[in-house]
Amino acid sequence: MRKLTELSVDEIANFHSTLNQFSLGGEVKRMFRLYQGHLHETYVSEVRVGENTKKYLHQKINTTAFENPELMLSNIQRISKVLKMHPEREFSDSLTLIPTVDDEPYHSDGKLYWRTYNFVEDSISYDICPNDSKGYALGNATGEFLYLLSEMPCSEIYDYSPDFQDTFRRWSELQEALSQGVPERLQTSKCLYEEMRSFEEDALQIHKAVKGGKLRQQIIHGDTKTNNFLFRENSDEVLCLVDIDLCMPATPLYDIGDLLRSASAVGREDERDLSQVGVDSGIMEAVLRGFLSSRFELTDAEKSLLSFAGFTVSFNLTARFLADYLRGDVYFPVTRPNHNLERALAQWRVTTCLHSFRYVIEDLVASAPHC
Incomplete structure (x- = not known):
């Protein structure tokens, strides 16, 4: 769910100089901080336009994570252009950048970068998938998004973070963090690291297939977590998939x-x-059924490795959380001393659960109508 906190009049005044750089068409009457995601600072404004009220979404771009935001924004414009060629899906609606008064896609004062989007009305997102029908819709929307971008040449976008999801990269970064990390955190990380080592061979299966040229590369979303999908309120319809900052060439x-x-x-x-952490097998199967019913068709090599996909990405995220903990919490925002270690332990629980469901996934793929 989106977490909104309204700003005071004085707080809104601090943003006037920035908001005035965008062509909003009226005066900002209310403003809210939107708490969602780890990267960007996000706000929602209500603007009086004549007799009507229009909402916008504003983001201060995290230039630590995106050192060249101009390239990231250029990617967004190119991908949005391709998505708009497919009006049967509404994926492009939330990705239209509102221009500045100088007709630029973003505003920068040389240090800070801001962008503005249309706010998608009558929509809702979920941090946790609430039921099987929503899971099916999520899977189908992911397949459709990949289908719409499947013909776009990878060379048309800048690969902002090469090998972002690559297990060899994330595993190497974790090993480096173990050798150079905060000394007092090494001992608390040792048990988890040793357990991860026992799954290393399976976690590297997709990496080996990519490096061996067995898996195609296409433009993917790169961050298909549940709360990046906007549903129509009181419906199972996915309106759009947001946050395409990490779109990249990779295996789907x-x-x-x-x-x-x-x-x-x-x-x-x-x-x-950790007794409260696990995997809902019903939702997992619904996601897969939705994905396999989309227009996106898997290759034989992709089908053979689909059962490793969720496990592998979860393994990678565990490694990232643990590496950040060892480095002293330099990437993921934290609110308590062991926050990233707790994230790593919870994610590892999900990882091992997904690993145990590999054969269930294989059976689902084998029985899918067009597989």
Whole structure:
């Protein structure tokens, strides 16, 4: 769910100089901080336009994660253009950048970068997938998104973070963090790392297939977690898939894997009571059925490795959380001393659950109508 906190009049005044740079068509009357995601600072404004009120979404881009935001924004414009060629889906609606008064796609004062989108009205997102029907819709929307971008040449976008989901990269970064990390955190990380090592061979299956040229590369979303899908309120209809900052050339297995990891997970991302963390097999199967019923067709090589997709992406995220903990919490925002370790432990619980469901996934793929 979106978490909105209204700003005071004085707080809104601090944003006037920035908001005035965009062609909003009226005066900002209310403004809210939107708490969702780890990266960008996000706000929603209500603007009086004549007798009507229009909402916009504003983001201060995280230039630590995106050192060249101009390239990321250029990717968004190119991908939005392709999606708009397919009016049968509404994926492009939320991706239209509102221009500045100088007709630029973003505003920058040399240090800070801001962008503005139309706010998608009558929509809702979920941090945790609430039921099987929503899971089916999520899977289908992911397949449709991949289908719409399947003919777009990978060379048309800048690969902002090469090998972002690659297990060899994330595993190597974790090993580096173990050798150079905060000394007092090494001992608390040792048990988890040793357990991860026992799954290393399976976690590297997709990496090996990619490097061996067995899996195609296409433009993928790169961040298909559950709350990046907007549903129509009181409906199972997915209106759009948002946050395309990480669109990249990669195997499409990473997108369905990330969705399986996110949508089927039970419990909060940072749940400390691991007995409350796991995988909902019903939602997992619904996500897969929705994905396999989309217009996106898997290759034989992709089908053979689909059962590793969710496990692999979850393994990678565990490694990222643990590496950040060892480095002293430099990437993911934290609110308590062991926050990233708690995230890593919870994610690892999801990882091992997904690993145990590999054969269930294989059976589903084998029985799918067009597989």
